[in-house]
Amino acid sequence: MNAHRAIELAARESYGRLVAYLAVRWRNLEAAEDALADAFVAALQTWPRTGVPDKPEAWLLTAARRRLIDGARRRRVQEGAAQEMLAMTEEAQRRADMDRSFPDERLQMLFLCAHPAIEAQVRTPLMLQTVLGMDAARIASAFVVKPATMGQRLSRAKAKIRDAGLKFGTPERDELPQRLQAVLEAIYAAYGHGWDDLTGVDPRRQGLAEEAIYLGRLLVRFMPDEPEAQGLLASMLHGEARRSARMDEAGTYVPLLEQDVSLWSSAMIEEAERCLSRAAQAGRIGRFQLEAAIQSVHADRARSGRTEWESNALLYEGLVRLAPTIGAMVGRAAAVAEARGAGEGLALLEAIPGDTVRDYQPYWALRAHLFMWSGRDEEAREAYSRAIGLSTDPAVREFLKRQAATAGEVNGVGN
Template structure:
């Protein structure tokens, strides 16, 4: 019995990873009741954990979960029927029952849900957290950690945002051209946030983050396919493909962290890089200049190291691209990377000066800033400054593999081998 229960739980977890957002989006598409959709889906997953060990995992877990969730939703509607609202609700029940009899594939409404979450009626600060929860199933605590607020505060804000979708009657649809630009930015940011969360788990071993990079890629592909004339949608997909192509090279055979410059390019997914380059060419031919196209172009420069003819990194191109990204976004992360490129071109003193000129207080707790400072100070022979910066970077890093890498660099500094 224990084996059956474990198998059922694994099947339910797999269905949650693969189908959570799809099922929430489909259930909420007509009612616009996102919280209600999440509630009935939670009931469906609870029913799966109860029944699947006894009855076996169904052939189509996603369809089974949808059918149970629909029944729970219909039961909830029946319980709150009133004379005044009865006819509308009864019509909805009939429609749901009729749809429930069909054996067709479940329509995918996730992109429409993303745009609903990015509607102007939703607080801009809550759009990305709302998307992360409704599409990817992140819990409030995980989102709160990413956005530096308490779990209770984030939970309350998410409840209000979902209620706003229902109360304002926000439609689940792709916006018209005149309103697309503003909401597309919020959608792309949320997709990239999902991908980045999965990207942090280089080995793919953390349950909470598992499959998030592929989920982000899927949403990116969907957005690009539905909006083929939006250069930033193409640029984001290109950027994510460049990054994902290097996943196998990010850790050594023993799990050691491998910085980009030390990665074995033979482990990169060259077909994925080729696809990213094709997308970037198409996006770059379109008007304007955007963040994601610039970041994809930066990744293209790094990926050129796989070429037998060049085999190196075009640091002047990287410095130029990071300068453009910095002017466009004002991002301190772009400023750090620009400083590293400047150091490659003009020496470590010029790079360290550029790093210290950033002056953004947020960098006090940003590990890459201190790691870059430590490396440049070590190159200048300033062991005291380098050691202090390494200590700060090590204290801020949570990834054990990266911590070991930084500790090794710090040890090399102490031995005088840097």
């Protein structure tokens, strides 16, 4: 394999796992990130000359450990920390010799980032950067803040972890409820970013959806009786079940209502429904169970041939009451428009504060569709222009351009 390609693959697939492994043992998140960054730089310098090692992760971990140990010696840290790193070196070498994968401590890191001492607004962004490897600019876009502002928040949070000596590891059982919501939100946001990269053109998003589902399954195993963990996994599985139907053989984007249901994964849908059923047994409804229930209504089209839009509209009403996110409010408008007419959907869109949707592409795409549905072609074209400008995926852009060119025709909403 080409050295640069191997390094890119290692960064995408192993970054979060390696940072978590190093940070949990070194008890310094910033130092772990810096050491791993140095290890990747060393790989860029070394692998093109020497070839890609048989075990790239082991090579990177060894290089990062050496930098941490060297830094500890230079700073004259207490002998115990250096000895711990030396012991870790021996442990990792034994694991490599036995051809075993590295222990996955990302779940511990997720719960650490949800520590109550860290500001609530930065917990989920911190997880997205530290555990899932998303850059500050992309996280800032997701949370509708300036990149510089998000960067400052993340830096402060990491300094808080370091200076306060926050415990690295899974919290006590009675601490889990207050930390769980931020963990669920981070996994869900990671899945959403992977899902949005329809054509796979953004290397920073490749594998992110699969990683989120893996973490969702890990969380369900860790907390099998937590209904929201089951709901989160169910929602992601329902979405993933439709992946192969989102583009046709020509690479053209296919919206939800036009998808060939025979291409949906029945195995994933069945697994999602089992998760949703287990969640219902707890008798505690929550945001992610409602998200999954909405997806379940869509999935039922594979059986019945139609979508129960009124049911979805009611589910969205509950979701907006529990979690009034921009995505939930736009989704409610779409469902209400399908169930009760474009006018009611547009009224709900108009009620969303303008500053929150200025750069939110799904809002403008739905607004354009509802204008076109209502025969307001000029307004539709203006909204489509805005949606096209905000689209990062080429297949979605082309779809919207075709829609804008055929103002007056009605197509189903959804994705």
